[in-house]
Amino acid sequence: MTRATVLGLGTMGGRVAAALVGAGHEVRGHDLSERARRAALSEGVAVSESAAEALDGAEIVILSLPRPEHVLEVAAGPLAERAGVVVADLSTIDPGSAREAAAQLAAGGVAYVDAPVLGRPDKIGGWTLPAGGVAEAVDGVRDLLQGPVAKAVPHVGEVGAGSTIKVLNNLMFGAINAVTAEVLHACAAAGLDPEVFVRTVADSGAATVSNLFREIAPKMVAGDYRPAFALDLLAKDNRLALELARQVGAPAPVAELVDTLNTATADLGHGGQDTGRGPRVLPVGLGQLSMTGLLAERVVVRILAAPLAEPIPMSFSRLTERRMCLVEVHAGGEVGYGESWINYPEWAATERMATLLEGVAPVLLGTDVSDPADVLDRLVARLSGVGRQWGARGPIWQAISAVDLALWDLRGRLAGLPVGELLGQVRPSAPVYASGVGPTDVPQLCALAVERGIRAVKAKVGFGDETDRATIAAIRKHAPGARVFADANCAWAPAEAAQQTLILADEGIEWLEEPLLDPGRDALEQLHLSTGMPLAAGENCYGLNELTALAHVPGVDQVQPDPAKSGGITVATRLAAALVGTRSRLSPHWYAGAIGLRASLALATSQRSAEWVELDVRSNPLRDTLVGDGFRLDESGQILAARAPGLVGDLDHDRVAALQIATADRSAP
Known part of the structure; x- marks a missing residue:
C-alpha cells in the first residue's frame, strides 16, 4: 500500500484519487472546490482543508491542476521542502513550465515526473501517461498508477518530454475537431x-x-x-x-x-x-x-402593468400592481430586449424612463454594442458618479442592468442560440424554489407549488411571531416534505433579528434571506455567529465589488444578485467565477417579469457555482403570458433551460402591446 496525495480533485484528479482508493492505497486529497472535495470524500478519499495538510506523510504526490501557474505555485510552496517525495504531474502544461517545476523541486530533494493524461476522463484505467523524468522516479510512478489509472506509463525522455507529447497530441485534437x-x-x-x-x-x-x-x-x-x-x-x-x-x-x-x-x-x-x-x-x-461594429441605433422604453386582485404584502410595504420596464436596444437589424426592476416605489416607472432615455441612451447610441461586458463597464464609468451625487446608485445600476440584459438577448438572437448556451450551458435544468408564499394565501400557493413538483418553498416573514409561525406551519401542512427557506425583506434591527432568527431556526428554516434593516457585512456576520443560521443576500447590492465582498462574509451561503438590478448577466457571471471554490453559491434573486427570470435561468444552467432559481408562484401576467415557451419544469420540479434564441426569442409582441401603459424612445443622430 502506498501513501498517495492528489492535489486537484476535479474531472481527472478526482477519478485518479478514487481509482487509487479502489486499488487499496491510502489516499489523501485537496481541492479548492467544495463540490470536488465532497465528491472525493464520497469515494473514500481522506480530504484535507489545505494542500500542506494533505501532503503530510505522502510518498507520491499526484498533481492534476488546471494551468501551468498553478503547478509552479504548488512547487514553490507546499511541495518545496518534501525531500524524498516523488511528484507525478498529470496536469496539461507546457514543457518549459514542467522543467521549471522540476528544477524548483529538485532543490528541495523532490523528484518530478511530467506524466500528462492521454485519454478521455471516463476511460480511466485505459489511459496512457507519457512520463518524462529520471528512470527511477518514473518507475515509482508506474508502480503506483499502471493498472488502476493507466494501461501504460512509458518512459519517453527527460522532464518535459511527456508534456511535449501531450500538447502536440491535443493540437491534433483541435484540428480534427475543427475540420469535423x-x-x-x-x-x-x-x-x-x-x-x-x-x-x-x-x-x-x-x-x-x-x-x-x-x-x-x-x-x-x-x-x-x-x-x-x-x-x-x-x-x-x-x-x-x-x-x-x-x-x-x-x-x-x-x-x-x-x-x-x-x-x-x-x-x-x-x-x-x-x-x-x-x-x-x-x-x-x-x-x-466577434460582432465588431454593431452600433446601437435606437433605444425604446416600454412600461407594462397588470393589476392585482389584492395587494401583495411585504414586511416593508405592499405591491399594488405588477410592473415591468421593458428596454429595447436596436442594432444590426435586430432588437435585444431587457428588463429593469421597478417594483418600488410607485413612481419608479417615471424615473426609470427618464434615466434610460436621458442618461443611458446618449452614452449608448451610435457606439459599438457587440460586447455586453464592455458596454456595461463603459456605462458604469460614465454614470456611477452621477448616481453617487444624486444619492440614487440603485436606479443607475437598474437602468444599466436592463441594457446588459438587452445586449445579451441581442447577442443570442444574432447567433441563433439561447443565452444559456452562449454562456456555456453545463446542466439542462436547475433546482427551483417557490417564493412569494405568505403571509396570505399560503394553502393555495403551496398547492400550486406541489402541483408543479416544486420541492422547496420560501416563506415571507417579518410580520410578527404569530403570523410568521402560522405561515411556516401552513407550509409544512400544505407542502409536506418540502425544504423551507425564509425571506424577511430587511425587516429587523440587529437585536430583534437575532431573536427572530433563533425562532426560525427552531422552526427548521434552512436559510434566511435579508433579515436586517441595515444589512452591513459586519452585522450579517455577527447575526450568523450568534445564531448559526445560514444567510442569503445580494439583491440590493450593486456591482461586482459589493457582491464579492458579501460572499466573503461568514455564513452568507447564498449570494443573490438580481439580474435587473445588480448589473445584469455580465456582473452575475463575473461573480459566479469569483465564487468557484468558495462555500457560497450563486442563486439569483427574481420577483418581476419574464425577461429577468429567463436571465436567472440562463445563469443557473450555465454557471458551475450556481444553485437555485427563484420562482414566484403567485400569478403574474408579465411573466406567464409574455413568452410563448413559458417556464417548463420537469418531473422532479427542476426548471428546464430555455430553448428560445437570446433570452426571449419567443416574446409575444401582441401581449406586450396589450399590457403597455407608456412608451418613449430615442434614436442615434
Whole structure:
C-alpha cells in the first residue's frame, strides 16, 4: 500500500484519487472546490482543508491542476521542502513550465515526473501517461498508477518530454475537431443530412476515420455539448502547443487558424461547453463571431402593468400592481430586449424612463454594442458618479442592468442560440424554489407549488411571531416534505433579528434571506455567529465589488444578485467565477417579469457555482403570458433551460402591446 496525495480533485484528479482508493492505497486529497472535495470524500478519499495538510506523510504526490501557474505555485510552496517525495504531474502544461517545476523541486530533494493524461476522463484505467523524468522516479510512478489509472506509463525522455507529447497530441485534437465541425456544416449547406454522412463514413473503413471522429461527430449532429472536454481547456492546450512551436521555430499555420476558431467560439460564451460546439457557431460566420461594429441605433422604453386582485404584502410595504420596464436596444437589424426592476416605489416607472432615455441612451447610441461586458463597464464609468451625487446608485445600476440584459438577448438572437448556451450551458435544468408564499394565501400557493413538483418553498416573514409561525406551519401542512427557506425583506434591527432568527431556526428554516434593516457585512456576520443560521443576500447590492465582498462574509451561503438590478448577466457571471471554490453559491434573486427570470435561468444552467432559481408562484401576467415557451419544469420540479434564441426569442409582441401603459424612445443622430 502506498501513501498517495492528489492535489486537484476535479474531472481527472478526482477519478485518479478514487481509482487509487479502489486499488487499496491510502489516499489523501485537496481541492479548492467544495463540490470536488465532497465528491472525493464520497469515494473514500481522506480530504484535507489545505494542500500542506494533505501532503503530510505522502510518498507520491499526484498533481492534476488546471494551468501551468498553478503547478509552479504548488512547487514553490507546499511541495518545496518534501525531500524524498516523488511528484507525478498529470496536469496539461507546457514543457518549459514542467522543467521549471522540476528544477524548483529538485532543490528541495523532490523528484518530478511530467506524466500528462492521454485519454478521455471516463476511460480511466485505459489511459496512457507519457512520463518524462529520471528512470527511477518514473518507475515509482508506474508502480503506483499502471493498472488502476493507466494501461501504460512509458518512459519517453527527460522532464518535459511527456508534456511535449501531450500538447502536440491535443493540437491534433483541435484540428480534427475543427475540420469535423466544418465538414458537418458543409453537409447541411449542401442539402445532405449530417447524420447520414457520419453514419456512412464512420463505418466505412476509410483512412480518414479516427476514434475521435467516431466520438465527436455524433455528438455534434445531436447538439450534445455537455463537456467531456471543455473548449476553454482545448484552447488553452492548443495555445501551449503553439507557443512550443514558436519557441522551436516550427511553422504551424493550421494550428494558428484552429486557435483563431477556438478563441472566436469561446468569445461567444461557449468556453465551458464541449469542443464540438463549433457546428452551431460556424453558420454565424467567423466575421460575425466577434460582432465588431454593431452600433446601437435606437433605444425604446416600454412600461407594462397588470393589476392585482389584492395587494401583495411585504414586511416593508405592499405591491399594488405588477410592473415591468421593458428596454429595447436596436442594432444590426435586430432588437435585444431587457428588463429593469421597478417594483418600488410607485413612481419608479417615471424615473426609470427618464434615466434610460436621458442618461443611458446618449452614452449608448451610435457606439459599438457587440460586447455586453464592455458596454456595461463603459456605462458604469460614465454614470456611477452621477448616481453617487444624486444619492440614487440603485436606479443607475437598474437602468444599466436592463441594457446588459438587452445586449445579451441581442447577442443570442444574432447567433441563433439561447443565452444559456452562449454562456456555456453545463446542466439542462436547475433546482427551483417557490417564493412569494405568505403571509396570505399560503394553502393555495403551496398547492400550486406541489402541483408543479416544486420541492422547496420560501416563506415571507417579518410580520410578527404569530403570523410568521402560522405561515411556516401552513407550509409544512400544505407542502409536506418540502425544504423551507425564509425571506424577511430587511425587516429587523440587529437585536430583534437575532431573536427572530433563533425562532426560525427552531422552526427548521434552512436559510434566511435579508433579515436586517441595515444589512452591513459586519452585522450579517455577527447575526450568523450568534445564531448559526445560514444567510442569503445580494439583491440590493450593486456591482461586482459589493457582491464579492458579501460572499466573503461568514455564513452568507447564498449570494443573490438580481439580474435587473445588480448589473445584469455580465456582473452575475463575473461573480459566479469569483465564487468557484468558495462555500457560497450563486442563486439569483427574481420577483418581476419574464425577461429577468429567463436571465436567472440562463445563469443557473450555465454557471458551475450556481444553485437555485427563484420562482414566484403567485400569478403574474408579465411573466406567464409574455413568452410563448413559458417556464417548463420537469418531473422532479427542476426548471428546464430555455430553448428560445437570446433570452426571449419567443416574446409575444401582441401581449406586450396589450399590457403597455407608456412608451418613449430615442434614436442615434
